[in-house]
Amino acid sequence: MTxxxxxxxxxxAIAAFSIRVVGLIAGGRIxxxxxxxxxxxVPGLxxxxxxxxxxAGQPVQTWIGAAAAFxxxxxxxNVIATMIVGVIIYAGLTMNGI
Known part of the structure; x- marks a missing residue:
């Protein structure tokens, strides 16, 4: 390498380190x-x-599945129940061609 x-x-490397240091300082001040x-x-957001x-830009079936999961x-x-409901609703809608 040249x-x-x-x-x-x-x-x-300096930029990556600087970003972390600035984040650490800003987090401490906040x-x-x-x-x-x-x-x-922040995690939820x-x-x-x-x-x-x-x-964004997904078909209606995806939005309905997301609404059911919500x-x-x-x-x-319960995370597992949420995933199961969303997947079942989405699969049911896409298999039926809705």
Missing amino acids: GSHWAVIGVL RASRHSWVLDE IVVCLVAASL GAAVLTN
Whole structure:
């Protein structure tokens, strides 16, 4: 490898390390502020964002399956039951051609 390759690797390593340090510092400051409650909600917000992004542009069957899974999650508060309900509803709708 040439010197320019090593320079790029070095710059990327410093950037990756810097991002982690800045996140650590920012997280510490947020925990000490009145906005610390936001950190408790981040995992749930990430899941909601991932699901919303996954549903964008999907057919109606997927949305109905997701709605059924959401209903199961609210009623049972059980991950396995939620997945089973969502998959069964989605499979039933797609097998019937709805």
